[in-house]
Amino acid sequence: MTDPRLQTFLAECQARVVSALETQLPDPEIQPEILHRAMRYAVLGPGKRIRPALTYAAGRAIGLDSNVLDAPACAVELIHAYSLVHDDLPAMDDDDLRRGRATCHKAFDEATAILAGDALQALAFQVLASDEAVSASTPARLAMLETLARASGSRGMAGGQALDLVASRSGQDLNLAMLENIHIHKTGALIRSSVRMATLAHPRLDPESAYHLDRYAKCLGLAFQIRDDILDVEGETAVIGKTRGKDRAQGKATYPALLGLAEAREKADALGKESLRNLEDFDERADPLRWIASYVVNRDR
């Protein structure tokens, strides 16, 4: 059961980022309609919006107004949404279902899904580059753009996907270090950038706070992925909204497969605790970050 304070916080963040995304996404009546409908379908469907929530929560922990974080919150969600569209393609994970709905290439078609993903990535950078929120100085915005681009690229998310592909094709048994390397890139880099963009928006954050928030995000990202693997084994399709046991069926290396279910759970717990330890010097404004860490480790979907 999710902490009701977290539920309230997440609902606020979701409403805030969805409203910003609605504004940033092109109107479905504008040509090319099919592309704009596919982009909106991919972004505005049900979603936890964990990454934007992390941006807002990190901002709150360091005393920032949420107004200056709408652009990075939107941008990171657009990158996440595009990556799901491309990951689901037949040449990649070949998934028909995502968050309980038809994947983008199923609801539209493959070419449209490729282009929608491409256009969503461009939109993410456009949103950050054209953000007019006064408090974020131009050097801060450039630093955010660089952070997001690095987190998305070949040494971030896209690189993690490629490592994952190579690993699943090689048929070779992965060890824990290799699996961790995949996830640090595939999901960890973007989660970390969600928090880092908030710290970059601060005009003069002390380096120690920035360091601890970055460590928080790094541990959280890995815990998130381990929990994802655990859910794939024990969850039900109806709850997690994707085909259950798919990882196992595809012979993918997962934490439960490498460590066993009990040890995988312990590892997720340990990482959750380590992420919390990095918040020790923060006051109660960091509570949303704390709630998110607890949720990530205990979530059932």
Added chain:
Amino acid sequence: MTDPRLQTFLAECQARVVSALETQLPDPEIQPEILHRAMRYAVLGPGKRIRPALTYAAGRAIGLDSNVLDAPACAVELIHAYSLVHDDLPAMDDDDLRRGRATCHKAFDEATAILAGDALQALAFQVLASDEAVSASTPARLAMLETLARASGSRGMAGGQALDLVASRSGQDLNLAMLENIHIHKTGALIRSSVRMATLAHPRLDPESAYHLDRYAKCLGLAFQIRDDILDVEGETAVIGKTRGKDRAQGKATYPALLGLAEAREKADALGKESLRNLEDFDERADPLRWIASYVVNRDR
């Protein structure tokens, strides 16, 4: 036959941008090797580098040092290269040959090509965001980032691709206005952004010069596409490096198909002349822009 002065200028631009791209592209020894090799294959193969040349040529016309233009020149070429990788995919144009070599998904595989395109797009924005060239102020860099993102996205290049897809699937006969709308987005937007990024790098360019350079680029982009269509009809595979007559075989609308070959040639000429007229108030430093306009209209590959 290409003007020897243009050949010299293009060779200089090519050497300059290829050297910058070599530096910006991740080393092929860095993990994930296959992704980095695919990215380098897609970018560093033979190419005319017309877009970077336009950036440098526009910069020269307004008295800028080429040093401040390496980042935008790289960035626009990275976007162009990623778009070719994705356009060639089986779900898109399904091409096996590009510039006389196997397309990226043929040389590697489809999933790697999708990810290489994605990572090249991210790298384009990373290069612009992390550029340390002193003369380009941070607001100018943000403006360049916004320009490139808009030119690449759903109301630019990716949108033009989607319009093209919709048109070729509908089986409906296109009129000239619809064809022009496709090309203004599909190829025109990025060509225009190549020139516009140079004008944005200027600390205080008079609006009239910026306007005329933008008009130059707009006319040039359309002329380039008409010439491309003409080449597809009359060129030989060996010269243009892709399968000849492919557009016709796929039943795609082209300028020669709509206007006849003679009138299509006239239209390309007229646009070439209009682009040159926009350079009338510029001195001899705009000559490379003039040579490029003549080349685009007369090129045989």
